[in-house]
Amino acid sequence: MTQMDADKPADDGKALTDSAEEASVEEVAVVQKPVEEVPAKEPPVEEPPAAEVVEVVDEHPGARLVVIKHHALVRLSHWLNVPILFALIVSGLSIYWASPVFLHKPDPVTHSRDYLADLGIAIARHVPGAKADGFWFYDHFGLGVFNLAGALRWHWLFVYLFLATGVLYILGLLLGGGYRALLPRRSMVADGFAMIRYYAGVVPMKILRHPWPHPHITTKYNALQRGAYASMPIAGALALASGWAMHKPVQFWWLERLFGSYDGARIVHFAVMIYFILFLVPHVVLVLVDGWDTMRSMIVGWSGRIGGSHD
Amino acid sequence: MTKETAGELPERYIDEKKLRRQSRRDFILFGTGAFAALAGLWWIAPLGSKKKVFGEHTADALDTLAARLGATRERSERFQNRALTFDDDIAEALYSPNRTVRTYSKRDITPLRNNYEGRTPSPDYIKEWTLTLTGLASGNDVVLRLPDLSSLAQHEQITRLCCVEGWSAIAGWSGIRFSDLLRAYPPGPGAKWAAIESAVNLDGNGNPDPYYVSIDLPTARHPQTLLATHLNGTPLGADHGAPLRLVAPMKLGLKNIKAITKIAYTVDEPRDFWGERGYSKYDGL
Numbered sequence: 329m330t331q332m333d334a335d336k337p338a339d340d341g342k343a344l345t346d347s348a349e350e351a352s353v354e355e356v357a358v359v360q361k362p363v364e365e366v367p368a369k370e371p372p373v374e375e376p377p378a379a380e381v382v383e384v385v386d387e388h389p390g391a392r393l394v395v396i397k398h399h400a401l402v403r404l405s406h407w408l409n410v411p412i413l414f415a416l417i418v419s420g421l422s423i424y425w426a427s428p429v430f431l432h433k434p435d436p437v438t439h440s441r442d443y444l445a446d447l448g449i450a451i452a453r454h455v456p457g458a459k460a461d462g463f464w465f466y467d468h469f470g471l472g473v474f475n476l477a478g479a480l481r482w483h484w485l486f487v488y489l490f491l492a493t494g495v496l497y498i499l500g501l502l503l504g505g506g507y508r509a510l511l512p513r514r515s516m517v518a519d520g521f522a523m524i525r526y527y528a529g530v531v532p533m534k535i536l537r538h539p540w541p542h543p544h545i546t547t548k549y550n551a552l553q554r555g556a557y558a559s560m561p562i563a564g565a566l567a568l569a570s571g572w573a574m575h576k577p578v579q580f581w582w583l584e585r586l587f588g589s590y591d592g593a594r595i596v597h598f599a600v601m602i603y604f605i606l607f608l609v610p611h612v613v614l615v616l617v618d619g620w621d622t623m624r625s626m627i628v629g630w631s632g633r634i635g636g637s638h639d
Numbered sequence: 640m641t642k643e644t645a646g647e648l649p650e651r652y653i654d655e656k657k658l659r660r661q662s663r664r665d666f667i668l669f670g671t672g673a674f675a676a677l678a679g680l681w682w683i684a685p686l687g688s689k690k691k692v693f694g695e696h697t698a699d700a701l702d703t704l705a706a707r708l709g710a711t712r713e714r715s716e717r718f719q720n721r722a723l724t725f726d727d728d729i730a731e732a733l734y735s736p737n738r739t740v741r742t743y744s745k746r747d748i749t750p751l752r753n754n755y756e757g758r759t760p761s762p763d764y765i766k767e768w769t770l771t772l773t774g775l776a777s778g779n780d781v782v783l784r785l786p787d788l789s790s791l792a793q794h795e796q797i798t799r800l801c802c803v804e805g806w807s808a809i810a811g812w813s814g815i816r817f818s819d820l821l822r823a824y825p826p827g828p829g830a831k832w833a834a835i836e837s838a839v840n841l842d843g844n845g846n847p848d849p850y851y852v853s854i855d856l857p858t859a860r861h862p863q864t865l866l867a868t869h870l871n872g873t874p875l876g877a878d879h880g881a882p883l884r885l886v887a888p889m890k891l892g893l894k895n896i897k898a899i900t901k902i903a904y905t906v907d908e909p910r911d912f913w914g915e916r917g918y919s920k921y922d923g924l
Contacts, residue, residue, distance in 0.1 A: 391652040407669065411676040418688075427805035472687045476804065477917030478719075482683070484919075485722035509647045548647040577801060578740050578889045578924040579733040590799070590807050627669045628662040634650060 394630040397548070399504025403626055405497035412493060415486040417601055421470030422479035429594050438462060487571060494564050501561075509548035510558040519543070519551035527552075556607060563600050563607075570597040682710045683719055723919040730923035731855075740863050740888040743797045743809050748871060751800065751808045753878040754892065756850075757842040762877040764839045764898070770883060774904030776825045785868070785882050791815040791823060796863060798888035800895060801924055803913075812886045814867035817859045826856070826904030833859050834909030835885060836901040852896045853911040853920060856904075858887055866899070891922040 398406070421444070428442035440446050440462040448465020452458040463473045471479045501507040522543045533540035543550065549557060573583040573593035587593035615623050625631040681689065682705060689698040706712070753759060770788075772781040795813040826833075833854045842848035858864060865886040868875060875881040880897020887894055893913050903909070914920035 388652040390655050392655050392658055393650055393652050394658065396649045396651055403665075407672060411680055415680065423805065427802070429805075467687075468691065471685055475685060475687075477913075478685050480803070480919075481719045481723055481917065484726040485683075485719060488722070488725065505649070574805075576730065576733060576924055577799075579730075579735070579738065581738075581741055590801065594805065624662075628665045630653070630658070630662075 392632075393634055394632060395625075395634060396504075396629065397625040397631045398629050399500040399506055400629060401496045401500025402504060402506055403500075403629055405493045405500060406626055408489070408493045408496075412486050412490050413604060415482055416490060417605070418470050419479040419482035419486070420597075420601060421466055422472060422475050423483060424598070425466040425470060425473055426476045429591060429598065487568075490564070491568065494561070494568070498561065510554060510561075512558065513547075513551075513554070516551045516554060520555065523550050523552045556611070559603075560607065563603050567597060567600040567604075570594075570600065678705075678710075681705065682715050727919050727921035727923070730921050734857065734889070734923050736857055736861055740798050743799065745797065745811065747809045748797065748811055749808045751810045751870070751879065752806070754802065754804075755840070755878070755897070757840065757848050758845045759878050760839045760841050760898065762881065765877065765881050768882055768898075768900070770899060771901045772820075772824050772903075773901070774827050774830060776827050778827070781824055788815055788820075788866075788868075788883075791819045794865060796865065796886075796888075798863065798886070800886075800888065800892045802892040803918065803922070811871045812865055812867040813869040813872070814865045814883070814886070816862060817864040817866055817885070817887075818862065820866060820902075821856075821860060829906045830904035831856055832905045832907070832909050834901075834903040834905055835896050835899055836903075837880075837896055837898045838900040839898045850896060851910060851912050852885075852894050853909045853914070854885070854887065854890075854894065855921070858890060858923075861887070861889060863888055889924050891924060893918070894922050 424444065428444065430443045431441055432443065434441040435446075438446075438449050438461065440449060442462075444465050445462035448468070449460045449462065452460040452464040458464060466473045471482065501510070526540070526543055529540050547554070569583055570587055570593040572580055573587050574590065574597065577584040577590055577593075584590060584593060587596055615626075621631050621633055681701065686698065686702070689702070692698075693701065702712075768785070770783045772783065775781060792815065793813060794816055795811065797809060797811040799807050799809045801807040833856060834851060835854055836849055836851040838847070838849050840848050840850040867884050867886045868882060870876075870879050875884060877898075880899075883899050884897040885895050885899060908920070911920050
């Protein structure tokens, strides 16, 4: 008998065995209010051992059952990454302006010679009052043109912060056990297709008023989230590796060789930035769609959604 | 919880009061952090970007407010320059005199662009060219002409020049080793730096605009740091710094000063053209 069992009043309630944990979770979720017979000073119980006999009555007066979702360091590093990635991207674009990699023959009309400037020209044409020239993109999405020195200074400042944040994140994953929800699983591929099918149908089915249930998820993340979130530390490491390969190609010559060449590292570095941006769009949209609980859990660490995220 | 999900969604009973207290604390921290991040980014953002986002009037007003609260432009510059010196310190710590720069074969050679900041000087200066060495152990200045250097051993290398702008080029260089010059004309006691100048550089309008860089002596002594006279087998032209230029492939291209006219050995760190214009000063690759 553990101390926990000894403290408990053994008068009422049915005893549950083995699968007790799951059942008790559901029952207690219903019985939210404290029950009078139970002594009020009972300490909150941590995961009862499954094999032990567990009472169903509310043994947790004044306590709320919550899901522990994100370790404090994971939350901290998550939010720190918002200004850091923003600063790295805008300064990175100004650095890129100084010597673009994705070049074409100068356009006879716009004089643009790189594809990002072209993108800027295409956007500026739809912005009232904007001058559709090769500078527009870097002026509005970067730290401006002819500001290589200022952009490099930002980039170095924020890359060390990014590095430190990455360490905090990994530490948080390990301390909070969050890494478990990111490890690949065999069922990921099939589950991933189920999620793609769900996302593809969710809007048309809403219009058709056809029921379209969210696939049942018993893990912290669905397969697509798992893949996307697990790819983030990898993308971060790739950004750092390709960045340092360019920054110190002599001292870290082996890092540069890893990317084939100097320009290879530049292309990977650029591609990772695009990947971060591509991740960000659905990430923000889906958290807004998913609701306040999900957003709040990244600030306070806990979620009120007991027993999985959906259904 | 099934075995599958074990550990992924741990559930806990937490005292309601404690939960509320912690959550309130986290929200306050979050809000404070978000405000600090925005204020911090504002503080270090270039004025041009701020005006684009907030409009001229608002940007100026907010800047004045920030300056009143102590977040002045000067402090912002000083803070950001710390990021540069920090990065330079890391670069200096990474440097090893024994680590050789990668060399390439002849077929890897790429076109090398003339990246003179201003106009390329007219080749007339080459005839009159001399190299002045000061800060020597002998106490006297030495003025050298090109034939004076021919007694020193010639070296060839095909290395890459990396520009701070992001492009790079592979070129074959030949000339003397800087370390041989240092042995032939040793610097004075305590010298840690070489202040290298070119008096012939011009600005965009063709007016004299001397260029100068600081090179730490450990870098100057590296066996792959050359004072080059030839590019890809032919004597340097005015576009690539005839008749003598620095080739230090473990430094950014901007340190590879062309048309050197003076080398002064100093105890204290000398001034550096791009270092004075917001770039870093060590520039180690």
